Amino acid sequence: MDEALPFDVAARCLAELGHPHRLQIFEHLVRAGETGCAVGEVQAHLGIPKSSLSHHIAQLVGVGLVTQSREGRILRCRVERHRARLMKAFIDRCCEGLPG
Template identity: 65%
Template sequence: MQDIAFDVAARCMAELGHPHRLQIFRLLVRAGQDGMSVGALQKALGIPKSTLAHHIAQLVAAGLMSQSREGRIQRCRVDAERTQALVVFFVNDCCEGLADLPELKRLAS
């Protein structure tokens, strides 16, 4: 697993700070390795294609997800390694001093 730098973590969190991008990310995490097509994401969120494309581009630029073409379908997948590194960053680097830190670390591993 890769370590994540403070500025990279901040960029990821900034992108996830938008409700639509957080919803996209959440859907992709729940979809697992198979990911979701752009059409399925649009149907689930009910937002215009152009708006969805903008949000996807932001998440891709932050390294939180990737896209691949499968014939006529654009498939989106969460970047599991970046996501795990982000979670570990928060638990190990940002949560020191929390009373429930041991429990958080157990949940994150």
């Protein structure tokens, strides 16, 4: 049986992804794969202030789309694969009836 993502959870995730910087962060981390990226790498990629980046990452962590782990002095971010897969399945289900 497929696990379903409740509408309220999906809505919170989509709301957080509705900001351009958060969407860019999420996409960058998805492309980084299982190893994720150090916060400094994400900052270099986006070119936004560290304080803004921290805020956006905290929003993504808060809805469970991103996790963080400390590796010495480095804070590494990764997409939470299970939640991301549920989001993909939710979007796929919602779009099944679209033509073409």
